Amino acid sequence: MRNLLLTISYNGSGYCGFQVQQNGVTVAERVQDAIERITGIRSDIKGCSRTDSGVHANMFCINFHTDTPLSCHRMRRALDAVLPEDISAVSVEEVPDDFHARYSCVAKRYIYKIWNAPAKSPFYHNLALHYPRRLDTELLNQAASCFVGTHNFAGFCSTGSNVTDTVRTIYDCTVSRNEDLVTISITGSGFLYNMVRIIVGTLLDINEGKIPPDSLPGIIDSCDRNKAGPTARPYGLYLDKVYYQLPEEFSK
Amino acid sequence: MRNLLLTISYNGSGYCGFQVQQNGVTVAERVQDAIERITGIRSDIKGCSRTDSGVHANMFCINFHTDTPLSCHRMRRALDAVLPEDISAVSVEEVPDDFHARYSCVAKRYIYKIWNAPAKSPFYHNLALHYPRRLDTELLNQAASCFVGTHNFAGFCSTGSNVTDTVRTIYDCTVSRNEDLVTISITGSGFLYNMVRIIVGTLLDINEGKIPPDSLPGIIDSCDRNKAGPTARPYGLYLDKVYYQLPEEFSK
Numbered sequence: 001m002r003n004l005l006l007t008i009s010y011n012g013s014g015y016c017g018f019q020v021q022q023n024g025v026t027v028a029e030r031v032q033d034a035i036e037r038i039t040g041i042r043s044d045i046k047g048c049s050r051t052d053s054g055v056h057a058n059m060f061c062i063n064f065h066t067d068t069p070l071s072c073h074r075m076r077r078a079l080d081a082v083l084p085e086d087i088s089a090v091s092v093e094e095v096p097d098d099f100h101a102r103y104s105c106v107a108k109r110y111i112y113k114i115w116n117a118p119a120k121s122p123f124y125h126n127l128a129l130h131y132p133r134r135l136d137t138e139l140l141n142q143a144a145s146c147f148v149g150t151h152n153f154a155g156f157c158s159t160g161s162n163v164t165d166t167v168r169t170i171y172d173c174t175v176s177r178n179e180d181l182v183t184i185s186i187t188g189s190g191f192l193y194n195m196v197r198i199i200v201g202t203l204l205d206i207n208e209g210k211i212p213p214d215s216l217p218g219i220i221d222s223c224d225r226n227k228a229g230p231t232a233r234p235y236g237l238y239l240d241k242v243y244y245q246l247p248e249e250f251s252k
Numbered sequence: 253m254r255n256l257l258l259t260i261s262y263n264g265s266g267y268c269g270f271q272v273q274q275n276g277v278t279v280a281e282r283v284q285d286a287i288e289r290i291t292g293i294r295s296d297i298k299g300c301s302r303t304d305s306g307v308h309a310n311m312f313c314i315n316f317h318t319d320t321p322l323s324c325h326r327m328r329r330a331l332d333a334v335l336p337e338d339i340s341a342v343s344v345e346e347v348p349d350d351f352h353a354r355y356s357c358v359a360k361r362y363i364y365k366i367w368n369a370p371a372k373s374p375f376y377h378n379l380a381l382h383y384p385r386r387l388d389t390e391l392l393n394q395a396a397s398c399f400v401g402t403h404n405f406a407g408f409c410s411t412g413s414n415v416t417d418t419v420r421t422i423y424d425c426t427v428s429r430n431e432d433l434v435t436i437s438i439t440g441s442g443f444l445y446n447m448v449r450i451i452v453g454t455l456l457d458i459n460e461g462k463i464p465p466d467s468l469p470g471i472i473d474s475c476d477r478n479k480a481g482p483t484a485r486p487y488g489l490y491l492d493k494v495y496y497q498l499p500e501e502f503s504k
Contacts, residue, residue: 122337123261
């Protein structure tokens with residue numbers, strides 16, 4: 001059996017996440033439907049992550065075993081044609097048998113999009129958080145840099161998670177503006193449940209003066225969920241990049 | 253009565269254009285609904301242009317007369333809150349009584365978005381044309397420059413239009429790429445029916461080698477609709493800017 005790495009991109013607005021234990025359509029189901037339509041067999045698929053309901057992905061990796069004789073090129077084209085409008089098949093490649101989309105992953109980048117203008121955007125409904133108050137990207141960048149490094153992020157994890165090791169390494173955390181669109185970008189070795197959304201909620205609290213920026217290192221060290229900001233809404237969040245090799249810039 | 257200039261932005265996917273003689277919901281109706289809900293009176297509104305079904309607007313200007321005592325600031329906020337998710341109220345300002353959104357307009361900029369990658373984009377469905385074959389932006393920019401100037405654009409006008417003067421001035425026509433998104437931008441004194449979409453269809457034919465680039469000046473001069481390319485699909489098209497004063501760069 002061949003082991004194929006399928007990279008997809010999806011608009012999560014209409015889905016209950018990639019693969020969750022809920023009633024409702026998931027991205028995984030749609031991908032399995034597409035593979036079955038092309039190969040005739042319903043494959044078990046492994047996703048690189050579990051995204052929440054409403055969360056999007058610019059890059060999401062999946063692997064599955066198949067004995068289809070189709071070339072990777074034809075497989076991608078066929079999958080892209082068969083998948084619904086809100087899921088695209090970006091690439092298909094052959095990977096070693098022991099490659100696992102989730103366990104082989106060494107880092108991920110998430111971005112969070114904020115439409116920062118008085119009026120809502122008709123093009124970013126469900127694709128960015130509408131935040132009318134002006135965001136101070138200089139202040140937020142200073143605050144964001146406090147997350148970089150290896151920390152115990154227990155305070156930035158929603159209850160209900162059964163993870164015991166809450167230490168994660170953040171390689172990069174920056175805030176940038178392109179006209180009315182502000183993007184928070186976070187790259188890390190791994191992320192706890194809702195960790196990015198709680199980091200974003202904390203940065204928004206800092207922008208509003210509810211949390212003094214210089215108290216942030218203490219809030220991280222406290223490991224107290226109640227000291228961090230609220231969990232930002234899901235629909236501004238995108239899994240943006242999945243790393244199977246750590247780039248040199250992060251591996252020093 | 254006050255004369256108010258309302259600037260909106262809209263995602264045209266769900267509308268039969270701004271104001272057309274068809275069955276189906278129009279943007280104008282939704283704007284009139286919103287004004288009526290706030291002022292209590294259904295105002296007659298004047299739009300800067302008639303956009304086709306499925307066409308979008310980053311900036312679209314409307315004027316209407318009202319005796320509401322609300323400030324422009326409050327009026328904008330109330331309209332933005334009442335308008336549906338795919339229409340936003342960007343600004344409201346008081347204008348002289350003789351200002352007319354359409355007749356006072358001296359130039360407009362349209363952009364046409366093309367998603368130029370092998371896989372479709374889950375985020376640009378209905379918001380850009382998916383064109384998998386690689387676009388040569390250098391070649392297209394050279395061709396685009398042929399449209400600049402004052403020409404008789406009779407060959408770039410769909411039949412069914414009853415306009416007699418088909419001479420228009422194009423100030424700027426450029427093609428740019430931002431990763432997989434290619435944008436064709438056209439600024440002109442005015443546009444004939446489907447003119448931008450036929451210009452885009454012609455540029456795509458040039459990219460495919462169906463029309464030799466050096467024949468373009470002759471095609472324009474011929475005033476023959478059959479020599480130009482096909483009318484590109486509506487959903488990549490955006491009214492991007494409306495000018496009520498010609499910028500210095502265009503007025504030489």
